[in-house]
Amino acid sequence: MSQDDISLLIDAAKEAGKIALPFWRNAPKAWEKEAGAGPVCEADLAVDAMLKEFLLTARPDYGWLSEETEDCAERLTKDRVFIIDPIDGTRSYLQGDNTWAHSLAIAEKGKIISAVVYLPVKDYLYTAQKGGGAFLNGERLSVGEQSVLPGASVLAAKPNFQEKFWKSEVPAFKKSFRPSLAYRLALVAQGRFDAMLTLRPTWEWDVAAGVLLMEEAGGLAYTPQGTPPVFNSPDANMTSLIASNKSLTPKILEQLSCDILI
Numbered sequence: 001m002s003q004d005d006i007s008l009l010i011d012a013a014k015e016a017g018k019i020a021l022p023f024w025r026n027a028p029k030a031w032e033k034e035a036g037a038g039p040v041c042e043a044d045l046a047v048d049a050m051l052k053e054f055l056l057t058a059r060p061d062y063g064w065l066s067e068e069t070e071d072c073a074e075r076l077t078k079d080r081v082f083i084i085d086p087i088d089g090t091r092s093y094l095q096g097d098n099t100w101a102h103s104l105a106i107a108e109k110g111k112i113i114s115a116v117v118y119l120p121v122k123d124y125l126y127t128a129q130k131g132g133g134a135f136l137n138g139e140r141l142s143v144g145e146q147s148v149l150p151g152a153s154v155l156a157a158k159p160n161f162q163e164k165f166w167k168s169e170v171p172a173f174k175k176s177f178r179p180s181l182a183y184r185l186a187l188v189a190q191g192r193f194d195a196m197l198t199l200r201p202t203w204e205w206d207v208a209a210g211v212l213l214m215e216e217a218g219g220l221a222y223t224p225q226g227t228p229p230v231f232n233s234p235d236a237n238m239t240s241l242i243a244s245n246k247s248l249t250p251k252i253l254e255q256l257s258c259d260i261l262i
Contacts (some may be wrong), residue, residue, distance in 0.1 A: 006129050009104045009116040009174035012054050016047045016102040017120030020087060024083040024121070025096045034194075035113045039090050044068050047086035047102070055082050055104075062106070066206045066237055073234075085205040089180035090119075098122060105208035107231040115209035126186045126213055134189050134216035143219035143245040149173070149255065152248060155184040156197040165199050167257050171191035172228045179239075185210025188243055189217035195252060198223075204236045211243070220249040224256055239244045 023043035030041035049067035056064060059082070063075030066084040075081050082104070088092050089100035098121035107115040109168055117126040126141075128134040134141040146152050149171040161170050176193065178184050182195040185207060198207075208231055211221040215228075221243040223229055229238050243254050 005012045005106055005114045006116070007223075008055065008058055009106070010118075010125065010127060011052055013102045013125070015054060015107070015119035016051060016086065016104075017118060019043070019047050019050055020093075020100075020102070021120050024093060029096055030046070030090075039094060040068065041087075041090060042043055042096060042113035043093070044087050044090055048084070050161045051104070052135050053084060055084075063232065065205065065232065067203065067250075071236065073127045075152060075232060076234060078232075079109060080113075081134055082105055083112075083205050083231060084207040085182065086205060088182045089178075092173055097179070099178050099180055099183055101180045101182045101186075103180075103205065103209045105231075107208065107211065110230040110232060111228075112212040112215075112231060115212040117186045118212065119183065124186075126189070126209075128189075128216040130210075130212065130216070132216065134213045136190055141189050141213065141217040142191055143189060143214070143217045144194050145189040145245065147245075147247040147255075149248070151249055152194040152244075154195045154197060155187060155193050156199075160197045160199045165257055167255055171252075171255060181206040182210045185221065186213050186244055189219060190212040191217075195248055197240075197242055197252070199240045199256070202238050202241055204231050204233070204238065206228075207238075207241055211241075214243045219243060219245050222249055222253065225254065226250070226253050 063078030063081035085103040093100040113130040154173040214221040
């Protein structure tokens with residue numbers, strides 16, 4: 001793994017924060033995307049444009065996949081691909097909340113090898129390299145040790161706790177929520193929460209960086225089929241994602257009604 005790659009992502013994320021912060025709580029222009037895909041604002045586009053130029057100038061042979069860039073099939077021919085969410089949690093950003101994040105990752109042949117999740121308002125810098133551990137502002141991360149479902153603290157939106165998603169009753173979780181999927185994964189990697197769920201189709205840019213944080217912190221991030229996600233797919237989408245420690249993840253998977261999720 002090239003240390004240069006993780007250093008490049010860190011520099012890019014910090015530059016992204018410098019662009020996004022002046023728009024935050026300053027009424028940026030915003031509009032809804034087509035097909036109910038959620039909001040986008042001028043800060044998303046400004047950050048995306050900077051990141052694309054910054055990163056591809058440094059790595060012109062890498063592919064590019066970003067929420068705010070029109071997709072191009074050329075990325076499928078590249079061994080390494082940037083997978084970027086310029087602002088993960090745009091709705092939260094527009095509401096003036098402080099838990100939005102820049103999510104930057106590099107995939108190599110389907111697996112994430114470098115990742116950064118940066119929350120500029122909080123100055124939280126989560127980083128991970130394949131085989132090199134996961135860190136928050138330089139401090140090593142480790143997932144929690146909860147081993148039973150009752151009482152496990154789980155980050156997920158309310159619809160994930162509908163009975164239709166579970167084989168019997170919903171386990172007695174302690175339920176919490178953060179809008180940014182990247183931040184949810186980072187918090188579980190940090191051990192502040194025991195698990196996170198998103199039981200609906202999920203874009204790769206939402207979770208790519210967080211998946212590596214989980215893996216390098218000693219946890220698992222799986223699809224409902226019980227397999228690690230594969231990145232840089234043609235449609236850049238996966239059915240859903242479950243992340244926790246190595247004890248809880250299979251227990252959560254066992255309780256899910258996967259025929260609904262597939």
